[in-house]
Amino acid sequence: MTPPPPRRRRGTDGSAAPARSLPRRGAVRRAQAITTYGVGALIAVEQESFIVSGIDDADGQWRRDEAPVIHEPRLARVLGVNRFRLPPASGDDSRDGIRVRRFPLWHHCPGCHALDHVRKFNSPPGRNECAECSEALVPSRFVVACEDGHIADFPYWKWLHRGRRGDGEAGFCGGRMSLRSSGRTSSLRSVVLSCSCGVPEVSMEGSFRRGALKDLNIRCEGRRPWLKDAPQLLCSQPPRTLQRGSSSVWQPVLRSALSIPPWSDTRVHALDRHWDKLRTCSTLAEIEIHLKYIFDGAPSPVSPEQVRELLAAMEAEDPTGEDGPDLDQEQRYRALRDLEYERLCTGNPEDSGHHTEQFVCEPPSGDGILPAGLGLLPPMLVKKLREVRALKAFTRVIDPETSSEGHEAELSLAPTGWLPAMEVHGEGVFLRLDEERIDAWAELPAVAARVERIRHRHQRVLAERASDPARVPPSPATPRMALLHTLAHVMINEWSLDSGYPAASLRERIYAGDEMAGVLIYTATSDSAGSLGGLVAQGETDRLAQAVRSAVHRAEWCSADPLCIETETSGAGGTNLAACHACVMLPETSCEHNNGLLDRALLVGTPEDPSIGFFSHLLTR
Incomplete structure (x- = not known):
């Protein structure tokens, strides 16, 4: 990432003096500040490495015109905040951006091979280079992190001086460490550590083993370098060695919501700061009085009747109006998805709303009847949506x-009333399966046994990683969910070939429950590609029937067969069966479940038992 040229900003007095003295390093897109380089993530800029700072002071640092407020009351209530903020833009006219801190702090010089803390190299002001040989310093390739989100520099001194470190304090020997590569192989065996104190050289081989640091009595120190002045915490999780650029170093925990009526009308946003007062109103007369006070006698963009409808919707979504524990928050999030499913099924015609409406969902033109035996109910075309x-x-x-929840690292040292977020405007197609048919299919012994293998492995993974054994979340793996998830993947692959959308620009939203059996496939990009109409056109009945048949036929064969279809376990933690990158797996940005809980055999069956496949009857026609 190339840093932009330095620029001067006008000060408050109109002068050309910079508004702040902080140096600027590189630039990221707003969407990346949520999905790729969010708080706590490591970001490389040329030969330097930084960690994105927390949001404790960001609300005051980010200007409202560069980081506007995003309104979504339903999601805000679920997450216990009152608003969201779009990360600031990084254009030439922006005054401030996202704050970062240098990390890791240990560097080495490729010229003299010295390995030390960055301050020990005595770099010239404004430059990150070795004072002795003027070579640009290279940040440490390795860091240590734990499952509770703590991260620190790799303990090179302890790794090298194992068994010879006296009291165990770094720098006890008084020598100078070096790091070099022998160049013999590309493995960690060629990365060699040495010290001027005379201890034998040690390679980095074995440092990535799960118990490598624990065997040396190296514990997690509870460091949170992304939070300013954060104290170290007592941590019982074992630290793990990771590559600095590994995806395991940072994974976002995202929560999303669709704007659905009555909240999808942009005129409602004018009331976002006044709902606490409006919830105390019990009659239309009281609502009208409050509206006159809110808008200082000017006409209200929202009528009292609409406000009462919004209050009723708010009460239905959160009847207690109180914040509960994290488990209750997850329950409210599932309830939020239930309401989305209901609205996607009922629709919201374009001619029934105002031009400020952000959610338009209609059945296809014509009779909208799919061919009998396809297994799908008539689709809904989501011509306009906001997520x-x-x-x-x-x-x-x-x-x-x-x-x-116990493994989630916080974005700030103190609780804040807001969270960083992004919004996506696009389109999509909502598909529903015939529930009577899917229930009959799910009762087949072979189907139940196959999905139970997935559920058992996934539940075991959840139990192993749970911070509290008494609060292990149940696995969502059911025949209905696994079928919908796999169907969404093959349809995204099919539409990416037929409609011209790349698979990474499409996204799934699974609705699987006792009374839900649907999947929304929609555009996942925040640019104009999300509103060109190409995806909605794929939902017309004639095209949809052809696409489903083509996707099922394409899923019948994988280039990795017969290994793929006959595998007993696949995927991270063994949570997949017949699924690989050659058949149904998608880019990580497109999948809600990190490419887990997939089984292609649930769609097309196996050579030994074709009846397992929900759509296997399409293969014989």
Whole structure:
């Protein structure tokens, strides 16, 4: 990433003096500040490395015109905040950006091979180079992190002086360490550590073993370098060695919501700061009085009747109006998805709303009847949608989909009333399966046994990674969920070939429950590609029937068969069966479950038992 040229900003007095003296390093897109380089993530800029700072002071640092407020009341209530903020832009006219801190702090010089803390190299002001040989310093390739989100520099001194370190304090020997590569192989055996005190050389081989640091009595120190002045915490999690650029170093915990009626009308945003007062109103007359006070006698953009409808919707979504524990928060999040499913099923015609409406969902033109025996109910075309994705927290070492709340690292040292978020405007197609048919299919012994293997492995992963054994979340793996998830993947792959959208620009939203059997496939990008109409056109009945048949036929064969279809376990933690990158797996940005809980055999069956496949009857026609 190339840093932009330095620029001068006008001060408050109109002069050309910089508004702040902080140096600028590189630039990221707003969406990346949520999904890739969010709080606590490591970001490389040329030959330097930084960690993104927390949001404790960001609300005052980010200017409102560069980091506007995002409104989504339903998601805000679930997450216990009152608003969201879009990360600031990094254009030439921006005054401030996202704050970062240098990390890791240990560097080595490729010229003299010295390995030390960055301050010990005595770099010239404004430059990151070795004072002795003028070579640019290279940040440490290795860091240590734990499942609770703590991260620190790799303990090179302890790793090299194992068994010879006296009291165990870094620098006890008084020597100078060096790091070099022998160049014989590309493995860690060629990365060699040495010290001028005379201890034998040690390679980095074995440092990535799960218990490598624990065997040397190296414990997690509870460091949180992304939070300013954060104290060290007592941590019982074993530290793990990671590559600085590994995806395991940072994974976002995202929560998202679709704007659905009555909240999808942009005129409602004018009331966002006044709902606490409006919830005390019991009659239309009281609501009208409050509206006159809120808008200082000017006409209200929202009528009292609409306000009462919004209050009723708010009460239905959160009847207690109180914040509960994290488990209750997850329950409210599932209830939020239930309401989205209901609205996607009922629709919201374009001619029934105002021009400020952000959610338009209609059945296809014509009779909308799919061919009999396809297994799908008539689809819904979501011609306009808005999704808000908020960065709730992040995880390290483990992926967020299989983590418990206890492993989520906080974005700030003190609680804040807001979270960073982004919004996506796009389109999509909502598909529903025939529930009577899917229930009959799910009762087949072979189907139940196959999904039970997935559920058992996933539940075991959840139990191993749970911070509290008494609060292990149940695995969502059911025949209905696994079928919908796999169907969404093959349809995204099919539409990426047929409609011209790349697979990474499409995203799934699974609705699987006792009374839900649907999947929304929609555009996942925040640019104009999300509103060109190409995806909605794929939902017309004639095209949809052809696409489903083509996707099922394409899923019948994988280039990794017969190994793929006959595998007993695959995927991270063994949570997949017949699924690989050659058939149904998608880019990580497109999948809600990190490419887990997939089984292609549930769609097309196996050579030994074709009846397992829900759509296997399409292969014989």
